[in-house]
Amino acid sequence: MKNFLELISRSRKASIENEVHEELQFHIDTQASDYTSLGITPEESRVLAEARFGDVERIRSECIRISTRNTLLTWVLTFVFLMSLVVGLLVRALSTEVNVTRVGTVMTMIGGLGILLVYAKRAGSMVFTQSGSVRLGLDNSPVSFDEQGRTPFERVKSWQEGQ
Amino acid sequence: MRANRTDLMQGTLELLILKTLSREQMHGYGIAQRIHQAVDDLLKVEDGSLYPALYRMEERGWIASEWGVSENNRRAKFYKLTKTGRKQLADQSMNWERISRAVMRVLEAT
Numbered sequence: 001m002k003n004f005l006e007l008i009s010r011s012r013k014a015s016i017e018n019e020v021h022e023e024l025q026f027h028i029d030t031q032a033s034d035y036t037s038l039g040i041t042p043e044e045s046r047v048l049a050e051a052r053f054g055d056v057e058r059i060r061s062e063c064i065r066i067s068t069r070n071t072l073l074t075w076v077l078t079f080v081f082l083m084s085l086v087v088g089l090l091v092r093a094l095s096t097e098v099n100v101t102r103v104g105t106v107m108t109m110i111g112g113l114g115i116l117l118v119y120a121k122r123a124g125s126m127v128f129t130q131s132g133s134v135r136l137g138l139d140n141s142p143v144s145f146d147e148q149g150r151t152p153f154e155r156v157k158s159w160q161e162g163q
Numbered sequence: 164m165r166a167n168r169t170d171l172m173q174g175t176l177e178l179l180i181l182k183t184l185s186r187e188q189m190h191g192y193g194i195a196q197r198i199h200q201a202v203d204d205l206l207k208v209e210d211g212s213l214y215p216a217l218y219r220m221e222e223r224g225w226i227a228s229e230w231g232v233s234e235n236n237r238r239a240k241f242y243k244l245t246k247t248g249r250k251q252l253a254d255q256s257m258n259w260e261r262i263s264r265a266v267m268r269v270l271e272a273t
Contacts, residue, residue, distance in 0.1 A: 019240070020214075022238065022240075023191060023214070023239070023240045024211070024214065026190070026191075026192065026233070026237055026238070026239050026240075027191050027192045027195070027210065027214075029237075030192045030233070030235065030237075031192065031210070033235070052209075052210050053209070053210045053211040054209040054210065054211035054212060055211065056211065059211040059212070059214055059215060062214075062215040062218075063214050063215055063218050066215060066218040066219055066222060067218055069222070
């Protein structure tokens with residue numbers, strides 16, 4: 001059982017690491033691509049994007065630590081509730097004593113409700129509507145620089161100062 | 164302008180993220196761009212610092228995430244405000260207004 005849980009935990013951690021890596025890489029790649037579209041060379045774009053992002057390794061480790069912590073708690077809770085459910089059902093099936101059967105019923109209810117709650121919490125955080133802005137829209141487009149390298153805000157400011 | 168930029172106060176980044184996501188779901192890069200545009204370079208927000216904040220907020224149930232496809236046809240993780248997150252945004256906004264009013268009063272009085 002211990003080895004089985006360890007295997008699941010390791011596999012889950014690898015999956016989290018991959019997801020974090022993919023998410024951060026998407027950010028840096030998209031930023032670099034936006035810099036390239038402004039006329040900066042791909043090499044410089046990559047350097048600028050990474051500099052703007054900050055310490056990638058530290059951020060990656062922190063994200064993995066937070067995600068793993070969350071997942072571990074879910075696993076532990078699920079395991080405890082599942083055990084309660086199984087033991088409760090066994091007690092109910094095997095016992096002939098009314099009082100012991102009642103204990104089994106309570107354990108079954110706690111286990112079942114607990115699993116439902118854990119599932120509902122996970123499902124609640126996963127529920128999503130795919131409407132609207134799943135794609136990068138104009139609102140999400142990067143700041144466009146003019147030929148003098150000014151952002152729209154800087155252009156508006158200099159225009160206002162000129163008034 | 165850049166020399167006068169101010170580092171974000173603790174907790175402020177979360178409020179900015181909540182507000183940004185209150186309009187629509189977005190991926191991390193979109194959130195970063197939106198915040199940069201909104202703060203107009205007055206605040207220093209390092210792009211990478213968004214992610215631990217996003218993960219913590221998801222852990223607390225303020226936001227939820229799902230993988231989708233971005234405009235450049237790549238897999239990206241999209242974040243959306245939950246009901247708890249909306250309540251948190253309202254609470255934090257009120258708290259922020261109260262603090263800034265109090266600080267302004269002190270600054271104006273002295």
